[in-house]
Amino acid sequence: MKISTVQDLKNEYQKLASLLALRREEDAVSGKINKREILVCGGTGCMSSDSQEILANLRQEINDAGLQDTVSAHISGCFGFCEKGPIVKIFPDGVFYIEVQPADAREIIDSHIKGNQLVRRLLYEDPANPGLHLARQHEIPFYKKQLRIALRNCGLINPESMEECIAAQGYQALGKCLSEYTPKQVVDIMKASGLRGRGGGGFPTGVKWEAAYVQPMGKKYVVCNADEGDPGAFMDRSILEGDSHSIIEAMAIAAYAIGANEGYVYIRAEYPLAIKRLSKAISDASDWGLLGDNIMNTGFSFNLKLQYGAGAFVCGEETALLRSIEGGRGEPTTKPPFPAQSGLWGYPTVINNVETYANVPPIILRGAEWFSGIGSEKSKGTKVFALAGKINNVGLVEVPMGITLREIIYEIGGGVKNGKAFKAVQTGGPSGGCIDASNIDTRIDYDNLIALGSMMGSGGMIVIDEDNCMVDIAKFYLDFTVDESCGKCTPCRIGNKRLYELLEDLTQGKGTPEHLDKLKTLSQIIKDTALCGLGQTAPNPVLSTMRYFADEYHAHVHDKTCPAKVCTKLLNFVITEACIGCGRCARGCPANCISGELRKMFVIDQAKCIKCGACQDACPKQAVARQ
Amino acid sequence: MAEMGKQKSPEFEELDGFIKKSGLEGKQSALIAVLHQAQHIFGYLPKEVMMFIGKKLQIPVAKIYGVVTFYSFFNTEPKGRNQFKVCLGTACFVRGSDKIADALQRQLGMKMGETSEDLRYSLEAVRCVGACGLAPVVLVNDKVYGRLLVKDINKIIDAQE
Numbered sequence: 001m002k003i004s005t006v007q008d009l010k011n012e013y014q015k016l017a018s019l020l021a022l023r024r025e026e027d028a029v030s031g032k033i034n035k036r037e038i039l040v041c042g043g044t045g046c047m048s049s050d051s052q053e054i055l056a057n058l059r060q061e062i063n064d065a066g067l068q069d070t071v072s073a074h075i076s077g078c079f080g081f082c083e084k085g086p087i088v089k090i091f092p093d094g095v096f097y098i099e100v101q102p103a104d105a106r107e108i109i110d111s112h113i114k115g116n117q118l119v120r121r122l123l124y125e126d127p128a129n130p131g132l133h134l135a136r137q138h139e140i141p142f143y144k145k146q147l148r149i150a151l152r153n154c155g156l157i158n159p160e161s162m163e164e165c166i167a168a169q170g171y172q173a174l175g176k177c178l179s180e181y182t183p184k185q186v187v188d189i190m191k192a193s194g195l196r197g198r199g200g201g202g203f204p205t206g207v208k209w210e211a212a213y214v215q216p217m218g219k220k221y222v223v224c225n226a227d228e229g230d231p232g233a234f235m236d237r238s239i240l241e242g243d244s245h246s247i248i249e250a251m252a253i254a255a256y257a258i259g260a261n262e263g264y265v266y267i268r269a270e271y272p273l274a275i276k277r278l279s280k281a282i283s284d285a286s287d288w289g290l291l292g293d294n295i296m297n298t299g300f301s302f303n304l305k306l307q308y309g310a311g312a313f314v315c316g317e318e319t320a321l322l323r324s325i326e327g328g329r330g331e332p333t334t335k336p337p338f339p340a341q342s343g344l345w346g347y348p349t350v351i352n353n354v355e356t357y358a359n360v361p362p363i364i365l366r367g368a369e370w371f372s373g374i375g376s377e378k379s380k381g382t383k384v385f386a387l388a389g390k391i392n393n394v395g396l397v398e399v400p401m402g403i404t405l406r407e408i409i410y411e412i413g414g415g416v417k418n419g420k421a422f423k424a425v426q427t428g429g430p431s432g433g434c435i436d437a438s439n440i441d442t443r444i445d446y447d448n449l450i451a452l453g454s455m456m457g458s459g460g461m462i463v464i465d466e467d468n469c470m471v472d473i474a475k476f477y478l479d480f481t482v483d484e485s486c487g488k489c490t491p492c493r494i495g496n497k498r499l500y501e502l503l504e505d506l507t508q509g510k511g512t513p514e515h516l517d518k519l520k521t522l523s524q525i526i527k528d529t530a531l532c533g534l535g536q537t538a539p540n541p542v543l544s545t546m547r548y549f550a551d552e553y554h555a556h557v558h559d560k561t562c563p564a565k566v567c568t569k570l571l572n573f574v575i576t577e578a579c580i581g582c583g584r585c586a587r588g589c590p591a592n593c594i595s596g597e598l599r600k601m602f603v604i605d606q607a608k609c610i611k612c613g614a615c616q617d618a619c620p621k622q623a624v625a626r627q
Numbered sequence: 628m629a630e631m632g633k634q635k636s637p638e639f640e641e642l643d644g645f646i647k648k649s650g651l652e653g654k655q656s657a658l659i660a661v662l663h664q665a666q667h668i669f670g671y672l673p674k675e676v677m678m679f680i681g682k683k684l685q686i687p688v689a690k691i692y693g694v695v696t697f698y699s700f701f702n703t704e705p706k707g708r709n710q711f712k713v714c715l716g717t718a719c720f721v722r723g724s725d726k727i728a729d730a731l732q733r734q735l736g737m738k739m740g741e742t743s744e745d746l747r748y749s750l751e752a753v754r755c756v757g758a759c760g761l762a763p764v765v766l767v768n769d770k771v772y773g774r775l776l777v778k779d780i781n782k783i784i785d786a787q788e
Contacts, residue, residue: 082760
């Protein structure tokens with residue numbers, strides 16, 4: 001297939017739109033259905049739980065039952081509800097099965113497809129109403145408050161099918177730009193939409209594009225930052241795995257707007273599935289004439305290449321990323337000059353992250369006003385959050401800006417795991433901070449999060465409960481930053497190492513009040529003097545935990561205790577009455593400091609104990625306590 | 628490994644073929660792409676390979692060494708046949724992956740970042756593999772083991788060759 005005019009593209013959409021007709025229905029009544037489609041989640045999370053085998057078994061069962069003409073099974077992008085994966089969804093009745101195993105394929109086909117009987121045991125059970133099974137996706141609390149713009153095609157289309165991409169209005173926004181708008185008009189639409197960068201700082205996307213647009217004509221580049229390094233955030237990967245074409249299309253639009261003909265996607269080498277799908281999408285788009293020279297005979301040319309990252313967190317910083325594409329060490333450079341003025345090989349370059357790009361086609365198709373009508377006053381549209389940690393519903397959620405933390409954590413996320421008490425939520429990854437329970441009704445947008453001492457970052461949201469120690473969490477982030485610091489500037493290379501050591505002292509019971517003063521002063525110096533965003537924000541986890549959890553720091557320094565019972569050097573392991581005298585603790589003890597007679601209570605020699613916790617892990621009766 | 632400049636092993640020929648086929652000779656910006664390919668072919672990046680690439684792309688070996696050691700994805704030492712990667716991303720960490728890491732170190736008798744002498748095991752910590760729904764997670768080669776408890780560790784080790 002070759003699309004040679006914008007009209008061709010429109011015709012092709014008219015022709016193919018019916019491919020998704022079944023999937024646009026959600027509530028068809030069983031009994032009146034004569035054709036069905038089954039989607040199996042093909043995101044990384046579900047694939048690691050054998051979703052490919054589920055798909056193969058479903059296809060086998062369909063064949064064995066002779067249903068090939070009326071039922072088909074396909075792979076789809078991520079549905080987002082990773083906690084309950086693997087997910088299987090059946091259209092047009094819209095039934096949403098969770099935690100499906102390969103062996104369940106037969107029952108799904110026999111009972112649901114042939115017998116029109118739901119497989120109840122695979123339905124979501126509402127935790128608030130035990131016994132109440134929710135059959136449809138939109139009935140499940142996890143999805144109720146979501147509004148999917150960036151994730152619009154994830155869990156809808158087969159990401160490896162060009163036809164389904166076209167059926168989902170793929171490349172229509174590019175066609176519209178090339179045939180109806182001047183580059184300046186595209187820039188103005190982006191500015192009016194209020195879209196801000198979804199990868200970190202939240203810089204207005206249209207303003208960035210304009211800065212590159214006003215540069216004199218000549219070589220320019222567009223770059224997609226797909227080096228998603230923030231631990232706990234995986235929305236960019238899901239978009240690339242579930243809807244790669246939306247990124248290609250948006251990059252082509254950006255290239256048209258600023259006057260570029262070449263682009264790079266800088267993608268983590270750790271994302272093999274995303275790389276595979278994106279490579280296929282680029283090659284399909286080229287075959288269809290939607291990438292390459294003289295696209296749709298409009299005179300506009302755009303070529304796109306992949307560049308692999310190699311495991312350096314700092315390469316998520318835009319200037320470091322550019323140095324890495326150029327083939328060097330990914331070390332940041334000072335701004336100005338901004339990449340829009342002097343970027344890749346010194347040419348004007350626009351860099352946006354994956355989620356930002358994913359918002360572009362809908363903005364072009366539905367208008368800036370539609371987009372800016374969603375969200376809060378200064379943060380327009382939606383944001384995808386990766387909800388993880390001690391929460392019941394781990395997964396990807398896309399919600400309008402301005403929603404409260406409480407709504408995300410309790411209504412969508414289903415609250416804290418195992419009924420534990422909520423302590424904090426960490427947003428923004430290693431550059432962000434921890435927000436305590438007193439701020440849980442804050443409306444989430446770029447500015448409110450910064451006011452709380454955290455930031456939006458790429459949208460990681462890690463829930464922390466009463467069993468986590470905040471000093472330990474701060475130390476965890478500093479460990480990460482120290483590991484990932486590129487070493488170019490002194491405040492980050494040495495300063496963060498010193499911060500880490502101060503925190504290490506605290507967790508080992510060597511903290512003094514002076515430690516706390518030093519932590520504060522040094523954090524401020526690093527914020528003021530580090531070269532790039534990574535270094536400048538590295539102390540945020542320390543400052544925010546000191547701000548909201550001063551009592552925990554106090555306990556570590558003055559009482560030499562860890563209230564959450566995490567910092568083992570401040571604890572004693574003791575064997576309690578629950579001991580059955582099985583001796584597993586003694587056998588597992590690397591210091592040989594546990595003794596006792598079989599079937600009697602064992603004892604730990606505190607003088608020899610190295611506090612490794614192996615006894616606690618080995619005990620079948622939870623008789624080893626931390627005190 | 629063969630003397631510099633006279634490499635005739637199939638691995639060097641494959642790398643040479645890749646560089647020629649992709650038209651990358653003398654192209655310094657292609658360094659990272661070539662290093663990826665070289666590591667794919669050799670399993671790691673020994674000095675001889677870096678020197679070979681330096682010659683082909685016309686880049687000083689010192690610069691290549693600087694790039695190789697900058698990125699955690701590249702190794703200058705061979706890895707074990709069973710590569711254990713413990714996710715220490717935040718989501719896994721708050722669900723106790725540090726304990727899983729400790730247990731693996733104890734059971735394998737190795738520290739993070741080490742490879743056993745018989746090249747049977749390597750053990751390393753990685754930052755977020757994106758399977759946060761399955762936290763805490765350990766990868767062995769490409770197989771993901773999720774929702775782990777310390778007591779599952781022996782089972783995972785025993786499952787490897």
